[in-house]
Amino acid sequence: MFASVRSLAATAVALLALPTLSAAETVKIGAAFSLTGNAAAYGAQQKAGVQAAIDDVNKSGKLKGITLELVLEDDATSKEQGIAVFQRFINRDKVSAIIGPTLSTTATAADPLAQQARTPVVPVSNTAPKGITDIGDYVWRVSLTEAQVIPSALKVAQAKIGFKNAAILYGNDDAFTKGGFDVMKASLEAAGIPIVDIQTFATKDRDFNAQLTALKAKNPDFLMVSALVEQAAAIVSQARQLGWNVPIMGGNGFNSPKLMANAGPAAEGVMVGTAWNKASADPVNQAFIAGQKARGNDPDQFCAQAYTGVLVIADAIAQAGMKGGREDIKAGFAKVKDLPTPLGKFSFLPSRDGNHAAAVQVVKNGKFEILQ
Ligand code: 1QQ
Numbered sequence: 001m002f003a004s005v006r007s008l009a010a011t012a013v014a015l016l017a018l019p020t021l022s023a024a025e026t027v028k029i030g031a032a033f034s035l036t037g038n039a040a041a042y043g044a045q046q047k048a049g050v051q052a053a054i055d056d057v058n059k060s061g062k063l064k065g066i067t068l069e070l071v072l073e074d075d076a077t078s079k080e081q082g083i084a085v086f087q088r089f090i091n092r093d094k095v096s097a098i099i100g101p102t103l104s105t106t107a108t109a110a111d112p113l114a115q116q117a118r119t120p121v122v123p124v125s126n127t128a129p130k131g132i133t134d135i136g137d138y139v140w141r142v143s144l145t146e147a148q149v150i151p152s153a154l155k156v157a158q159a160k161i162g163f164k165n166a167a168i169l170y171g172n173d174d175a176f177t178k179g180g181f182d183v184m185k186a187s188l189e190a191a192g193i194p195i196v197d198i199q200t201f202a203t204k205d206r207d208f209n210a211q212l213t214a215l216k217a218k219n220p221d222f223l224m225v226s227a228l229v230e231q232a233a234a235i236v237s238q239a240r241q242l243g244w245n246v247p248i249m250g251g252n253g254f255n256s257p258k259l260m261a262n263a264g265p266a267a268e269g270v271m272v273g274t275a276w277n278k279a280s281a282d283p284v285n286q287a288f289i290a291g292q293k294a295r296g297n298d299p300d301q302f303c304a305q306a307y308t309g310v311l312v313i314a315d316a317i318a319q320a321g322m323k324g325g326r327e328d329i330k331a332g333f334a335k336v337k338d339l340p341t342p343l344g345k346f347s348f349l350p351s352r353d354g355n356h357a358a359a360v361q362v363v364k365n366g367k368f369e370i371l372q
Pocket of ligand 1 (some may be wrong): 125
């Protein structure tokens with residue numbers, strides 16, 4: 001009896017001493033996306049993107065013996081749920097890195113937990129210029145900020161339309177819609193375009209007639225809108241119902257086909273700066289699109305960014321010498337350079353924000369079409 005317990009113990013010690021138990025070869029990646037709530041249109045595309053990327057990386061053999069395992073959770077478009085999901089990822093699932101959450105507002109509440117627990121976070125859709133990578137050195141953002149997209153998008157629109165003045169409508173209770181507004185205002189001012197009026201709304205609002213009527217009375221040549229897509233579609237529809245045909249440019253919230261699904265023909269001609277050039281003939285982009293089509297999904301920018309988030313983490317593991325621990329991945333991010341992705345060649349700036357080419361798209365016949 002005594003002897004057999006001892007030999008069992010000896011076997012257990014020998015097993016523990018094995019250099020590569022199969023469990024050690026699985027690297028868990030947590031993904032927190034808005035699968036329900038106000039931002040669910042983005043979350044569905046992000047889910048499709050990470051699932052495909054995990055499969056593609058695992059099939060490619062790029063990580064040699066390492067297999068990526070996805071742990072997907074719903075942040076429910078809420079700060080509280082975002083915090084709860086991050087806690088589970090960090091303490092229960094012991095993930096090596098976290099992708100998400102969907103909204104900047106949720107990230108401002110959840111990312112500090114990951115920073116505290118020294119767990120890398122990869123935002124793939126947070127575009128508020130301030131308050132995301134500032135959280136700390138474990139936050140490595142793949143998504144371009146509004147400050148990286150809007151100034152050049154405005155120039156493209158200006159060259160096309162030649163407006164002399166502008167107005168802005170924005171949500172004043174969300175980190176992204178507020179941050180986007182700051183960039184719109186600064187970009188118009190830098191371009192010397194007078195702002196004739198600014199109106200605000202809250203995320204829960206569904207009726208924008210009062211703000212639109214006030215803006216229309218000032219007769220601006222151009223309207224910039226910083227809103228999440230559910231509100232964006234309602235704003236565009238209600239503006240056209242008022243008989244107001246002002247050219248509209250949205251911020252990142254407009255980059256979902258949900259805009260056209262909800263607003264229908266009212267969305268025609270709406271412009272938006274985007275981090276994903278869907279028309280790029282780059283083979284990595286074409287393979288990404290073909291992969292999504294094969295899975296029955298018509299991908300949008302959010303899908304392409306989420307897919308890229310996984311590629312960036314995989315490259316960080318490779319750059320760290322095929323090591324997938326939290327510190328390994330963080331160290332690996334600093335070495336990611338000109339990585340081929342559906343967004344183009346990807347690198348990080350010293351601020352740990354993503355760096356790659358941006359584009360501008362316009363709604364034409366119910367679909368986004370790349371301008372330029
Ligand atoms: C943010 C955004 C949203 C529009 C997309 C998810 O950019 O919250 O930062």
